[in-house]
Amino acid sequence: MDLKTLKTFQMIVKYGSFVRAAEEMNYVQSTVTMQIQKLESDLGVQLIERGKKLQLTEAGRLFHEQSLQIIKNMEQLQSNLSDLQLGEAGNIRIGVTEPTASHRLPRIVARFMSEFPNIRISVEFANTPTISERLLKGELDFALCSAPDLGSELYFEPLFKKSS
Template structure:
């Protein structure tokens, strides 16, 4: 079995199509198609089927993904034998929670670039649950995210630090509506917050539900900067990690609202699949994260 064919198969999964995979690895599309056909013949199974204009994975094709990930990880380990210089090289794929990417990682990334100039680093900013799924599938090498309590049996995770959460509003917010401690009430304002699977949104919505507190509606945004701008413009309130609003609180662009959930903390973690080979690049990045986070 040609390992190149499995690498092509994995690339198709990651890139979403034969044509995108061909562009990524520098093959013609006919070469990619030929390699998949040879792999199907060797395995005596059908990996893809054409539905309309799209090539869709068959059930057996989906089953092959995890075996391919395991085999290619083993290949990496074999290729590393005898390379004693321990110099970081190759590619490094990192998925990072949006708030950590925006406010906590710049120094780490700058140091990594200085220490590992030969590493091609790819970064995506995603929801914590999506990051976990990508780590499980081997689509990412490292995840920097918040602990959401899932997949601990399959992922190796290192706790980095805890971050307190804070409920904020505009200084112009009607203080008569600022009682978020008394249960069983309706408050005439909106919650401006990230998408539904955001961990601090879940915490705050659970708090509202447990205390039977109802708000007018939810304004759902995918940018923390956009959330802060809306809140400072008095379009609603938000519940965010304190570190993302520290400057606004100091400059009186935002104001803290006291609530019984204000002492809640979330834990930042660094995670990777337990079966993944920790390359020199991965080891260096995780070391810099622990030292400089």
């Protein structure tokens, strides 16, 4: 059973017709019929009583109810994965030292979140050696801190310099 077959079943129920469902999905009617026959065979139950008027069996009503949620969840998952791939959703783990955490970070995070509301940000406050260690372990994505010790595998880019 696949998502296309579930959607086909939902269209048949929505329109009360194999022909109408086929038209809506740009399928030939025989494709819709074969999908439903295979679905019923895979499930081992009849879902639709065929006749003058299409009616769902008790198994068909149960399948219809529960497959609605499955389709909704799958479509949401596809959307979420697309957002993640486009960089419009996900998680960012930031390590930060004081006073940057108190003075600079709130404005930066607020602006970022207004532009990317589906990205969750978690912030860890620590000293530079602790943050450097967590970065090396892959527990943080990036950090705002002072320069790590010489010889570190980390890339450091100064964002600002102290005024003398």
